[in-house]
Amino acid sequence: MTKPALTLYLAAPRGFCAGVDRAIKIVEMAIGKWGAPVYVRHEIVHNKYVVDSLREKGAVFVEELDECPDDRPVIFSAHGVPKSVPAAAEAREMIYVDATCPLVSKVHIEAQRHAENGLQMIMIGHKGHPETIGTMGQLPEGEVLLVETVADVATVEVRDPDSLAYVTQTTLSVDDTKGIVAALEERFPNIIGPHKEDICYATTNRQEAVKSVAPKADALLVVGAPNSSNSRRLVEVGAKNGCDYAQLVQRAENIDWRALEGIRSVAITAGASAPELLVNEVIDAFRARYEVTVEIVETAVETVEFKVPRVLRQPA
The missing domain is CATH 3.40.1010.20 (4-hydroxy-3-methylbut-2-enyl diphosphate reductase, catalytic domain)
Known part of the structure; x- marks a missing residue:
């Protein structure tokens, strides 16, 4: 027929992408250096095939740091983690490797810099996504406000409308994000954006x-x-x-x-x-x-x- x-x-x-490639390589190299098992907090990247392949090589995937023993290395996923996570690992004297994508780390640094300049942050991102949790966790509670849609911009309550900056999750829709940024700039004309777009x-x-x-x-x-x-x-x-x-x-x-x-x-x-x-x-x-x-x-x-x-x- x-x-x-x-x-x-x-x-x-x-x-x-380069960040995913690096994160997978980090897990493989860690197993090669320290032997199995190596613990990974959260899925290293969001793909079942990749996670299962690394599990077969000796990676153990956990949700939280307290599921890891003190004497084995732990890797933080490519999406990034709140500041409290490496701090807890250091307190336990654990070996840890941060596989956060450098482009996500760039957003973390931006948020920190704006906070040091006295600005409250607005983050454009998806609630509950590991990257959003990681970025918002770079600063104290209440210092980063999340907006997901144009409608959210109208209702977000800020400390001072003239002392604001925004960052975005790196994996958003470029076109949808433009609309949210436009709404932010219309409501808060003095809001400061990133030097270079955060979407990777x-x-x-x-x-x-x-x-x-x-x-x-x-x-x-x-x-x-x-x-x-x-x-x-x-x-x-x-x-x-x-x-x-x-x-x-x-x-x-x-x-x-x-x-x-x-x-x-x-x-x-x-x-x-x-x-x-x-x-x-x-x-x-x-x-x-x-x-x-x-x-x-x-x-x-x-x-x-x-x-x-x-x-x-x-x-x-």
């Missing part, structure tokens, strides 16, 4: 790539985890930019083939914590059902690399 023809538009850049290069690049492929395709599949903020934003960006069917899939086995009946083109991308291996798995699943033509749609070339912490580059 002849397979139907299908064009796959492969968005580039997609998948792992990888989030921005992946969203721009989706904007290029979405109008071409009958469907968009984003390979990523349900708890991955940047992956979920890619689905939203696809839907807003002309793709009627935009879905998040963790693995090829999650593809809803019935929903794709009669399609002639599919755009594929991956969130910043999804490995290319899972993208290839999805492509292979399409090849099994269709006569596939792959077209790469590249909107940027990424060359960013981040060094691992010095403690891992030194001999045990």
Whole structure:
């Protein structure tokens, strides 16, 4: 039986960013240096496949520091942690390695600097997300106020409307964030923003790539985890930019083939914590059902690399 023809538009850049790559490397190098088990507070990155792979190598994932023994190394996830976490690790004389993405650390430093200048912070982010918790935890209670939407801006209660600064979560929708920033600037004309946008290069690049492929395709599949903020934003960006069917899939086995009946083109991308291996798995699943033509749609070339912490580059 002849397979139907299908064009796959492969968005580039997609998948792992430099911060995720570094975080995974940190766990692997820590196991290599100190042996298993090595403890990791929270998922190192939001991807089940990655977490399961590291678990098999000897990583133990926990939610809180008090679940870790004193005599084994602990790693803090790429999303960042409140200041109280490394302080508690130091009090227990634990070996710890901070895998916080350097671009998230940049936001932490900004927040600290603004606070030292007497400014109250407003954070644009998602409530309960580890990155938001980590950033808000850099300053004392009440010094960072969270807004998630334009509507939140109208009701946020500040100490002094003329002594404010804002930061953002690094994985937000670029377009949605612009609207929230505009609302903040309208309500608080003297609010101070970051010197350089907080939304990271990888989030921005992946969203721009989706904007290029979405109008071409009958469907968009984003390979990523349900708890991955940047992956979920890619689905939203696809839907807003002309793709009627935009879905998040963790693995090829999650593809809803019935929903794709009669399609002639599919755009594929991956969130910043999804490995290319899972993208290839999805492509292979399409090849099994269709006569596939792959077209790469590249909107940027990424060359960013981040060094691992010095403690891992030194001999045990």
